[in-house]
Amino acid sequence: MSDNQASDTPEQAEFRARAREWLAANHPGRPPLRLPQGALEVSDPHALEWLRSWQKAAYDAGLVGCDYPTQVGGGGRTNCQTVANQEMFAAKTPYLVNVIGLGMGAPTVFFHAQEEMKQQWLPKLFSGEEIWCQGFSEPGAGSDLANQQTFAERDGDNWIINGHKVWTTLAHFASWMILLCRTSKDDKYNGLSYFVVPIKDAIGRGVTVRPLIKMTGETGFNEVLFDGLVIPDSYRLDEVGAGWKVAMTTLAHERNAGQMITPASGGMPLDEGSGVSTNDPASLARLARNQLRDGKRAADDEALRDEIVKMFIRSEAFRQNRRRTRVPELRDHAQRIPLQSKMIVTELQQDMAELALRIQGLGSTLSFTDDKAPDAGQWGLAYMNTFGITIAGGTNEIQRNILGERVLGLAKTK
Template identity: 65%
Template sequence: MSASARKDTPEQAEFRQYCRQWLAQHKPGEPPVRLPQSPLEIMTEPQLHYLQAWQKSAYEAGLIGCDYPQEVGGGGRGDCQRIANQEMIAARTPFLPNVIGLGMAAPTVFYHGQEELKRRLLPRLFSGEDIWCQGFSEPGAGSDLASVQTFAERRGDKWVINGHKVWTSLAHFAEWMILLLRTDRSHKYDGLSYFVVPIRAALGKGVTVRPLIKITGETGFNEVIFEDLEVDDSYRLDELGKGWQVAMTTLLHERSAGELQTPRAGGMKSGATHDTNSRSLIELARTTRRGEGRAADDPVLRDRIMRAVIREKAFEQTLRRSRNQALLDHPMRLPLQNKLLASELAQEVADTALAVAGAAGSLYLADDNAPAGGQWPMAYMNSFGMTIAAGTSEVQRNILGERVLGMSKSK
């Protein structure tokens, strides 16, 4: 029995057993198409449809949205989503495609949306029928998020939106966007407001989505252009000018690198085509030839691998602290720390894997000789985006130092 299972209440233990039984009977077979390493890199309709079907079946079985109230489409359980997540990861199920919806949009809409909006949007979000994306970063506003300039002008009970968002993952498939914009140019923070916008219905009618192709060849990123898009005031979350406060709800969930899809924590990943963790790193070292022996016999590589294993195990224990109420005195402490640690750990593991693979680590996905199907170089290149997204590692350290530890501001 795992340490997590030993701490289950009787109700949670019963739910865990239900999850295991259901997953054993309903885990989907091999996908008909190659899946990307993360839901943020879904590129084709067949990939999306396969993953949407999986998310919908898991939702209908009660494994998604568990902790949200039943009146908004949730399961009405208490602290059970983490159990479903743990069991899905253990069963190596496909990842859930609506990661932005589950990890960021759902808690934001739940805490700040009108009741009618929650009942309308959340069930289809949980089921994966409506994919969501995030409209935060702009060409001139990334880590300094409060500098966004996408503007909404009020006209009666409508708002007319103009502006430019960038690095928008899943926008090419999204029905809805969570959107931080400016409604008052005279105030930096108090001039921001927060909307949910039906961008799919507005394509060609005020919304343009353009793909951004990365060095990996993936097209999960997009830029989104708003030109006189008209939306109703009912799509605004919370009060006018409270967009920064609402955005903090989103960011705290985005930066949570642990268990996902609850109103308190954000996003999940599990088995895609290949795991890129220390367990797979060890397997790569054992199976990669190096001279007359194996890469695993190289003492320098063994030291690097063990450092990655130790950091991964330490991070797993750190995630358990997220349920310790004594450590939740500051809302930014654990989410920022976990995001920083997770992104840099992923980069270290991928970098070590390329050192293990040697020259073969440069082979791409389509090459039959590529170790582990060519997933490691993809993981390495994508890891640099992870240390930038949701605030760079440097920004995370500054916030932790200044706002959590009370250190003086950096110059």
């Protein structure tokens, strides 16, 4: 954290001081109920309400949407979201629940919607009053995202939508969905268009939301069926047929390679006292020091020590890569490191969690719902949940295609 502070602009320095002061006085404290590991798994309405009140407070304090213009509900600042994120993490705050809206909905709406729609949508998105979800994946359109079958048919000033979306995180709470769908069957890529569609207000009027159960036993994502949903043309983003271009804005931000920095808080340990952070190799080292295997500390096993050190190295490399991205003299290709970011961080989390299970040995067989589970069973849960992130947002195999094609100039798969 501290290496960022050294070269703050005057605006960032002033903002940082105010953020720090506010956070010191306004941390929401421990939640009154057990929260899931991340916003993607929130399914309990009480958890939603508690997290939403935190997001509203952070937004009102100017820590969310800082770099968006004030006309659309933003803070009108320059490069301050990074500072807000750093300070929120340092203050060990809860995560922001409107994660799809902040990370993907907001930049897509901001760069492609009509001005009055931005003003209608963005303030309530930033505050968390309205939750957003993303309608990209379909049963037949996963890695081959452009193979969209959901269809929007023009009807005067309206569009009529029919189709089926899957893996729709937070749809059960969502007011709005960013929707990629087909408006022409004549052209795979140029036949796509992009809309914002109502979910909550349209349930029973062309929208059905059904929960899907994850391998962890948690809910949090859904399938969404459209059966003649009618929306006005003003909900369309960019031109008819420009859906793929708009989707690229969404995906660039989803992969941490977009123009806008996503507001993000976090850092609060999930279980008071356990101090487990499944993102931190120091937690692995601590686990290994405390874990006895056949009477010996796991931390004394040479093979495990080597694997733990590799995680420290990868974790530090990830941090330093991000730092180097911001030094133009030291990067060879502007997109080379940003496009790696999603793949690297998700695989690191997956591999750290998997290593934790081997450090725990037989203890790793216990579910997070068993009180005897070491580290409250968080590593096993985290390991399963990491497959959500190595698959979502374009599988990591697709990320490798993109890197090979855009950065190394290799022949395209599609």
